[in-house]
Structures are given as C-alpha cells and as structure tokens.
Amino acid sequence: MEVSDLQTVFWSRRTRIYAANGVSFHLNRGELLGVVGESGSGKSVTMMSLLRLLPSPPAEIVSGRVRLGDRDLLSLDPSEMRKVRGGEVGFIFQDPMTSLNPVFTVGYQLMEPLRKHLGLGRSEARKRAIELLSRVGIPSPQDRINDYPHQFSGGMCQRVMIAIALACDPKVLIADEPTTALDVTIQAQILELVQKLRQEMGMSVIWITHDLGVVAGIADRVMVMYGGLVVECAAADDLYANPRHPYTRALLETVPRADMAGQERLKSVGGQPPHLTVFPTSCPFAPRCPHAFDRCRSERPPLMPVGEGHDAACWWDVIEGSPRDDV
C-alpha cells in the first residue's frame, strides 16, 4: 500500500481544522508499521481518510492518492470501496466498547462480514465465526457466540474486534489504538496474539498508538506524526537508537522507563501541541523546538532522506548541530 500527499480538512460553520496536511508513507508486504504521535496529531484521521470512513461534510479529502495493488482507493466508486473495507483491508477502531454494537450478538457481528464479503451461507459463516473466535483465544467459542458484547470483558471485546477484522483474510490490517483502553497484562496477551496471527497469515499491519513502548516491541518500521504531518519515519531499531527529528528525540527523552532507574527530573517539552486551525506553512513543531531558527518559521520542511531508509522533516541536522546545508 502506498499513500501520497493525503490531505484532509474538517469544515464547520466558523472554523476549519487541518487534520492531515499532506501525509505520505508506504506499507511493505508483510510488515508491521507503527504509527505514533500525540492526541490530535492526525493518526486516526489519516487512516480513516484512506478507508474513506469519515463523513463528508464535515470532512473533506482535499488531495491524495492511496494505492493498494493497482488501484487508487480514493477514486473507487462507493460499492467497490465497501468491498475493500472489511475485505482486503480489515480495521479495528479506537474504543473497544463502542465499536461492537451492543444490540447484536458477538456471533452475528462476526458472521455479517463473512456473508457480505465472502458470500458464505448461514451455517458456513457460523462455523467460520467459531473458528475465528477460537483463533483469537476466546474459550468455548461455540457457547460464547450467542453472547452480547456486554457479557465480555474489555480484553475479550478487543479479541472479538480482531476476529472481525481478520474475518475475510485481509491483506492489510489497520489497528487504531487497539490496546490503549486495556490493562497491561491484557495488552500483553493481545500483542502476543497479533504477533502470532501475523506469522500465520502473513498480512501487513498498521498499528496506531501513542505508546512508544508498545511499538518498540512489535513494529518493523515506525512513523512519527505531529500536527497532521509525518515528521519522521525509519526502521524501528534505527528510529529508537538514532532519532533525527527534534520532536522524536524529545518524546523519547521525556518518557520514563520501567526497566531502569531514571534521572531525578523528567525532561519535558514546553508548550502545547498545535491547534491546526490554519494550514501549516512553517514547521508545526517550531514554537516548542529548541533548535528552531528563521527558516523553520518561514518554510515547512518536507520529509527528506537522512539515512538508509530513514526520513525526517526538519531543517536542522541534529548530528552536526547545525542547519542542514544540503537542502
């Protein structure tokens, strides 16, 4: 999958919110791409835009292309798009409790996409639903299939969500904060499950989170977002060992670690994340950046290669400690 220059704006009577401002990235076959960033950085909007899940109005996809195989998802007609969603591309949303419909049984919600996308009959769909539930680790699935979501715990609901997303053997799975609402011991169960399923099924995964620790454990590559833009993207090991964007560096310095005694005071980034009410024509991190200089305030840095498979959107060279002179 390849996304280029995706831009999404929300219109309301008085304001505009520039939520995604030219997002480009690619997802390789079989890899797990971690997407990290603070609340409001545009992670969900980007992913919902490429699946065309945002209601319009207020949302408008102003520009962009989303290539999947040899098609552009943004120019498919609506009925083809519906086939892609939940078919080739499975997805899981942010809040487990609200995304399962409370009035239908878990089994119904699992069988629905199977019948719609794969055209399975009732009993076949039921058989496959039971198989999927057992695959995601729900005990005695043949009994639980008639239960309603409220009879499941948060972790079990999340497993069901994963089962639904996987129902049609997707090529791509997009998971938006699938473990944020869960306790760490349950999160560990889900992360282990996803790693196992990925090996078994060989799908590509986009995993959205604000937890730098979660991504460190599962991602092949990591993309960092800020102010509706991708500010850095690199192989996971490289990004954590050698962050090149001042925002990524600040994030990694600010989080304490459970495996080490830290310093007396946490390093903190002053100020607030940007408001997104104007289209960024300068670096969105400039008001909080310790290295900001004139160019940052007048010209927006594009994503530029800074190393082997490593891109960053910044005018400053953190290694040299000086403005980049090659661009």
Add this chain to the structure above:
Amino acid sequence: MMSEPGVLTIKPQAGPDDVLLRIIDLTLHFPTYRGVLGRQVGGIRAVDGVNLEVRRGRTLGLVGESGCGKTTTGRVILRLYDPTGGRIEFDGEDITHIQGKKLRRMRARMQMIFQDPQACLNPRMTVGSIIAEPLNEHRALKGKEKEKRTRELLDAVGLNPKFANRYPHEFSGGQRQRIGIARALALNPDFIVCDEPIAALDVSIQAQVVNLLKDLQEQFSLTYLFISHDLSMVRHLCEDVAVMYLGKVMELGPRDLIYKDPMHPYTKALLSAVPVPDPRVERARQRIILKGDLPSPANPPSGCRFRTRCPVAFDRCAAEQPAWRKVAGNRWVACHRAE
C-alpha cells in the same frame, strides 16, 4: 489545627520512617441489590483487607489493573466513603469513624486530584472561584486575602495569575490539571491522593505535570498517594510502591527493590508486561503472559485471590489465604511461595 492560611507554610521535615498514614485491614464493600424490594443480595468487595503505610514527605505509588480498587481505596482514606471495616490512622490519630467538626478539620489536610481534569471543574465557574471554593467552604479567608491567595496558587502551579477570570474550557488538558492541583493546594494540605492525574494527558504534557507535582512536594512538604497504572511513571515518581489485585495489596516496598527484585508472582507478571521504548530490550525480554481476565470482585477466588491466573499456584493457594508478612525492613508480601 490547620496551619495559618494566608501564607504557603513550610512544614517540619521528618525522618524517612515517620509514617503519616497507616491503613490496617481496610475493607469497603459496595452492597448490591436486586428486585423491586431492593433486597441486598451481596456486595462488591472493592477494598477487601488493605494494609498500607505512607511515609511523611514521600510518595507511595498504588498500582494495579482497572477495577482492582485503587480509586476506592483513595476515597475511603479521605472518608468520602465510610469504611466497612478496618482502621485508618492519619498523623497518629484514628480517623476511621470521626465525624462532624473533627472530620471537616481532617478533610482540609487531605485532598484529592482526579484523572479527568475536565469532569471535575465546574464549566460555569471562573478558574479563580474554582480554586477559592475550598477556602470559602472552610471559611478560611475573605476578600482581598482570598484573591491574593488565589493568585499565589495559580503562580505556584505555573499558570499566569491573570487567568483567574477565565473559564475552564479556555484551557488545555494539562492546564486544567494544573487548576485541579491549585485547588487541592488551597487549604495547605499535608496529604494528597493523586488519582491517575496524568492518564488523560499527552505524553509530552505528562512530564510537565509530574515535574510540577515533584516541585510542589518539595516546596510544601507534601505526602502523596499516587494512583496509577503507568508502572514506568511510578518508578520515576514514587519512593515506595504498593501492588494491588482484586481489592487486596499483594506487595509493598521501596521502589528499587520492587522493580529489581519483585517477590510476588503478580508483581513479576505486571512488570514483565510493561512495554519498554527500546526495540532491542523488547526483543530480549521474557514476558510472563497471564491467562484469562480479572475475576469479579463480587466473588473473589478462595484462598489467594490471584490463584486463578497465577503461573506458580499450588494446592495450598486455594485452601488458605496467604498472610500479609513483613519480609524485610519496609517490605511486605502476601504469597505462600514467598515464605
């Protein structure tokens, strides 16, 4: 007695073993009712025999999964709920059942900061009046004095004193949490229960608020009970750590010992499940993955309540509740295997 209100006083520093708050066998059961007659059919044992010690001027981290009773413990300590059983000692005084004037006076010394700064700030009140509200309730200060104090408090939490006339919705999440902190400081308390104060904040804002809490602790000799499920932040902020599971504390001790050498199987599993922001460390780690979910607090397992998920449970665990034992200096644990 409450210390003189107008000034932010410095309280006497105490030695490391001076216990400000001690909780012994504390229980709180929420009754559950059924049917039109509302017959009581049982109870949710939200807090079910908790033992804790919080040392003066220090921070005790209370960790555990959601629903294990952390918030309820904090609220019983502040006497927002009447305990079902057990004993709460604050500054040497038994406050388990105090009422009336005595309770009011004690409450001024103990405050709470909440997880969701938005939900607990009245949207129709100015920030100044929100912060001054405890001063009114306790009739501590009037007029000019009160205004001065409000400005002082705003300044202490790093907000511009001119913001006193603005409304909560004009502030960001981090700033609202600062307002909540200023309000908690208004009566110059000794002890603050911080209930997941950073859980709703962005990573980059969390550090600002945690640093503020640390500064204020030093400046005003505060003692904190820091409730959190973020084990990384607890390691950073808290000198002592208590690990709670299904209404009971499983292990209590100094931070470095708990993190380096956890004794209780639940603590071990919990720590091994925390992701670390370093791919190389993550790859090398051995995770203890617990099976299943948290049992219901209405009907906890017999014997050791962790036994249904414990990877090293044995016969005795179902039959007999492990005792709360002191294993070394300030280190306590409840497990048959840790004997």
